[in-house]
Amino acid sequence: METKDPYARGQGALAARYARQVAARLDLPEPERRAACYAALLRDVGKVGVSDGTLHKPGPLLPTEHELVRAHARMGHDLLCTVPALQEIAAVVLHHHERYDGGGYPDGLRGEAIPLAARIVGAVDAYCGMLARRGHRAALGGEQARAELARGAGRQFDPRVVEALLVVLDDPPAEDEAEDEEVEALCGILPGFDPAPEARRAAQ
Numbered sequence: 001m002e003t004k005d006p007y008a009r010g011q012g013a014l015a016a017r018y019a020r021q022v023a024a025r026l027d028l029p030e031p032e033r034r035a036a037c038y039a040a041l042l043r044d045v046g047k048v049g050v051s052d053g054t055l056h057k058p059g060p061l062l063p064t065e066h067e068l069v070r071a072h073a074r075m076g077h078d079l080l081c082t083v084p085a086l087q088e089i090a091a092v093v094l095h096h097h098e099r100y101d102g103g104g105y106p107d108g109l110r111g112e113a114i115p116l117a118a119r120i121v122g123a124v125d126a127y128c129g130m131l132a133r134r135g136h137r138a139a140l141g142g143e144q145a146r147a148e149l150a151r152g153a154g155r156q157f158d159p160r161v162v163e164a165l166l167v168v169l170d171d172p173p174a175e176d177e178a179e180d181e182e183v184e185a186l187c188g189i190l191p192g193f194d195p196a197p198e199a200r201r202a203a204q
Helices: 011-025 030-042 045-049 063-070 072-080 084-094 116-131 142-152 159-169 173-178 183-187 197-203
Strands: none
Touching: 011 030, 011 116, 011 159, 011 183, 030 084, 030 116, 030 183, 045 072, 063 072, 072 084, 084 116, 116 142, 116 159, 142 159
C-alpha cells in the first residue's frame, strides 16, 4: 500500500496505534480494540484498485475520478473478505468513510448505525491524512489538524471519538513508538484467530 501511495508511507502503524489507544479509552472489548487497530492499518488497501493517475492527480478530481477513489472502501472490504480471519476487519474498512451526520459513503450510515470501530478509524484516518502532503495541497500542522477534528465533531465525526482521540494526541510518545513496532505487538492477535471461549477455558 505504501508503494502504491508514497504520501502514506509510515502512516499505517501510526494510525493503527492511535486507533487502538482510542478504542481503549472508549473501553471497547479487547477483540474490538484489535479490530480497530488492524482496520486502521489496512484501511486503504482498496486503493490498489485505483489508478496511479487518479490517486496522485495534482489538481481537483473530476466527478468520475472522485467516485473511483470513493470505491476504495468497498474494494478493500471485498479484498479482505477473501481471507476468513480478516472478515471482521473488512466490515470496519467498508464503513470507515461514513460520516456521523449520514453524508458519508458507501452506505450513508448515520450516528450509532456506523460501527464504533469504523467511527474510530474514520477519525484517525482523517487526522493522519491531514498531516500528509498531497499533490494538490500542503500538509497541515498538528494544531491545525486537531482544530479540524474538533470542528468536524458531531458532523463528520462521532464527538466521543474526537474527544478520546484528542486526549490520545496529547501523549507525545505515541508517534515515536509506532515507527518501529511490529504489527503483532501493536495490534495483537487477529480477531479471526481468537480461540473459542471453550478453548480458552480449557487452556486455563
